[in-house]
Amino acid sequence: MNDKSTTLEQVAREAGVSPSTVSRILNGTAGVKDAKREAVERAISKLNYQPNKAAQALASGRSMTIGVLTQNIASPFYGECLEGIENGLSDTGYTPIFANGHWDANEEAHRIALLASRQVDGLIILTGSVTDGALIEQARRLPIVVTGRQLNAPNIKSFWLNDRAAARHATEHLIGLGHRQIAHIAGAQHHPDSHARLAGYREALSFTGIELDERLVARGDYSEGSGVIAVNQLLADRVPFTAIFAANDQMAYGARLALYQHGIRVPEDISLVGFDDLQNSIYTTPPLTTVRQPTFEIGVAAAATLVNMLGGQVPEPPEFGLELIVRDSTRRLR
Amino acid sequence: MNDKSTTLEQVAREAGVSPSTVSRILNGTAGVKDAKREAVERAISKLNYQPNKAAQALASGRSMTIGVLTQNIASPFYGECLEGIENGLSDTGYTPIFANGHWDANEEAHRIALLASRQVDGLIILTGSVTDGALIEQARRLPIVVTGRQLNAPNIKSFWLNDRAAARHATEHLIGLGHRQIAHIAGAQHHPDSHARLAGYREALSFTGIELDERLVARGDYSEGSGVIAVNQLLADRVPFTAIFAANDQMAYGARLALYQHGIRVPEDISLVGFDDLQNSIYTTPPLTTVRQPTFEIGVAAAATLVNMLGGQVPEPPEFGLELIVRDSTRRLR
């Protein structure tokens, strides 16, 4: 209504009480006579009052914001997780602030510092390349929830999934369908996930007694484009294969396209397995067999855990598992 | 280092100057002798000082944050735009804060109020159902950039694209390929975009003298699932068609899947056109012919425009156009 926004003091004057009282009503800090409470509430809605969060933050030391470090906001993978966090945070009074690390340890450290200077009350770190040490140091000032690693330290909770086991499971699925020449498109070089998934793939092969032909392992970077390149490479190498296990869905999409362009059918000629179960993987042609990551659920749980920590509790975060979702991109070899 | 974070005052003491001087150095507000500047800079890095944004916001009245109202953070469409905004904002000192409206006018109003109470310095509204009036009212206190509508008002800049013309163009592309029985999967009922795209479709048909069979217009809600349903519906209706123009890519993905499940080939049996050119549309099989929305670029431009407005300028935002990208999901009818 007016030009400057209304302040608590104006509300107090309008209601004929002291600012302290208004504050108490706002925060439920102490009992207040009904008469005054009503007067204040009337004043609040009359003046259309909204407390100034910056002032609240400064005075109370709590900003009611949570810093979320992702790697890439636009990626479908992080998108789902962010939505989970948003969901888990709604109605808690906390607001998430997102920052992109772009998979660069320095950048990440910088972003975290920036978040800290914004007085966030806690931190959610979605994977990332920050060192454990840096996190432990940060945790001395802020509670932290981190995904994608196992980290036991005071004031830190971590969500970790057994990528290796799941990758092994996915590969075994292909083996179970009779495939023996199984290519793998590995993820970005320095991601721990990539190693784990590659290790799972190797494990499945060696456990079954299949000798791994190193030429069947192509290196991608988790992007769709790298999936295309990987398949072209694989095809150019002329080492025969009947199935591909891609380290994530996005590369599987790229692989799918490259195969299509070569006139190779999925699953008739080649079976294809991804990893992540992005929302879109139901809608690819054919729908993609993949390992489901409970990304959204992890986001929700991470948020809830952090809020609990902020509430002074020491929550035991739930365990999550990975699950193979068999759709139509894989079939028995004949 | 220490338990509580360092304050400007501690830095001042360490450097042997007054807090004012430190503040001035931080903000470049006034000239400071080199000797002192160096002393202060040394103190800052020694104490690892980061200014408290909440305090800055309170004292200066500027929070250096920008509120961004999206509808759904996780959607690929908004994701690209958010990335653009993030990009356009980097190195400006401003940080975006995202809020989800979930396509509900009330929810949106509530989120905007929340953002306002966080003392954001400006607002970017990505489409949404808020009324123009509400925006104009908000704009009295905050500069606003809004996409998806044409709105000329003080303190508001808008980015608008001619969806109707582009939709017409897309439909004409199909007509030009010899298609006459063209189905349309319309977008969500109350989105202005849906109307515009449907109108463009109608326009193209009537301009070419093709009579529109209303049974060929299916109603979706912009989600992949609704594309599946729409095609199933269309097929069940048994009205023959040779091409589909979906009001967005996500529904086109769904349509693609439904066709696949019915054993109908794209583009051999049916041509398919989408709208948006999501990043994934290059990687569908076949790659999707679609109308490219410069989502990322609009995000960048929206951010830049808002920052300029905050800098006291009255920028003329750049114009953007829509462009038909012909890929492999459409072919000449024979």
Add this chain to the structure above:
DNA sequence: TTTTTCAATGACAACGCTTTCATGATAAGA
């Protein structure tokens, strides 16, 4: 040299809220 001007700096009052402390009023115990 003396006066004027100006750049550099410090003191201090905001900014809008929370939170302790003190106080008067009310209810409970003696």
Add this chain to the structure above:
DNA sequence: TCTTATCATGAAAGCGTTGTCATTGAAAAA
């Protein structure tokens, strides 16, 4: 009825900055 807890409330001191104002010292002008 008088004292003692208890409760509701107000006054006031921060929270960590910024920004105004006043002060100082030195360079420029006289």
